[in-house]
Amino acid sequence: MKIGTLGSGTVAQAIARHAVAHGHQVVLSNSRGPASLAGLADELGPLAHAGTPEEAAAAELVLLAVGWPQIPDATAGLPHFDGRIVIDATNQFASPPPHTKIADLGELTGSEHVASLLPGARVVKAFNTLYGQYIAADPRHHAGRQVLFLAGDDADAKTTVKDLTAAFGFAPVDLGSLREGGRLMQLGGPLSGLHALKQD
Numbered sequence: 001m002k003i004g005t006l007g008s009g010t011v012a013q014a015i016a017r018h019a020v021a022h023g024h025q026v027v028l029s030n031s032r033g034p035a036s037l038a039g040l041a042d043e044l045g046p047l048a049h050a051g052t053p054e055e056a057a058a059a060e061l062v063l064l065a066v067g068w069p070q071i072p073d074a075t076a077g078l079p080h081f082d083g084r085i086v087i088d089a090t091n092q093f094a095s096p097p098p099h100t101k102i103a104d105l106g107e108l109t110g111s112e113h114v115a116s117l118l119p120g121a122r123v124v125k126a127f128n129t130l131y132g133q134y135i136a137a138d139p140r141h142h143a144g145r146q147v148l149f150l151a152g153d154d155a156d157a158k159t160t161v162k163d164l165t166a167a168f169g170f171a172p173v174d175l176g177s178l179r180e181g182g183r184l185m186q187l188g189g190p191l192s193g194l195h196a197l198k199q200d
């Protein structure tokens with residue numbers, strides 16, 4: 001599979017490492033351009049390339065991993081997604097520490113908001129509940145596999161993300177729709193920051 005990343009920081013790098021280790025191609029992008037990511041792409045090996053956000057967004061599976069305030073800029077001007085899958089790993093921190101504020105979207109969950117900015121995308125919320133160190137680590141721990149909560153409105157897209165992340169070693173757990181599952185997973189929800197292991 002070809003996986004594009006919008007954002008190439010802590011979360012995107014961790015997922016990119018799992019992806020290339022399992023034989024997938026990765027196109028990394030950020031706001032500063034491919035040249036700024038050449039060293040990272042080299043380090044990740046021949047399956048990784050640095051590209052523009054447009055190139056990353058053209059991949060069959062796209063990871064959105066930018067800060068919440070950067071989402072409008074990172075998603076503006078991208079072409080229609082034509083059913084391609086976007087994994088939304090973001091958390092709705094409206095302002096960074098030490099004065100953290102959670103964006104209040106009313107009824108709407110964060111990933112429903114993200115989906116509204118990505119026409120034609122099948123959005124699956126995943127990875128946002130985990131601290132970066134547990135995304136990066138081998139998910140196969142001695143006591144069990146790292147549980148990976150996910151939510152989305154498209155069953156086939158969720159199956160693709162479940163299969164991909166299970167191959168990485170995670171134990172994916174489907175929580176339902178972006179509205180119901182997303183609310184459990186987002187900041188303030190009971191599963192945000194909850195790290196669980198599943199025994200096989």
Ligand SMILES: NC(=O)c1ccc[n+]([C@@H]2O[C@H](COP(=O)([O-])OP(=O)(O)OC[C@H]3O[C@@H](n4cnc5c(N)ncnc54)[C@H](OP(=O)(O)O)[C@@H]3O)[C@@H](O)[C@H]2O)c1
Nearest residue numbers: 007008009010011030031065066070073074090091131132
């Ligand atoms: N870190 C964690 O433990 C963790 C865990 C789960 C979820 N999350 C969530 O995942 C998201 C990413 O977190 P992170 O820790 O990976 O952040 P990060 O390390 O700060 O990386 C953010 C990336 O986004 C890029 N970026 C910024 N503006 C952009 C734009 N307009 N277009 C494209 N790329 C842009 C940045 O590069 P440039 O500035 O060079 O463009 C950088 O590569 C956040 O929403 C965060 O809340 C984080």
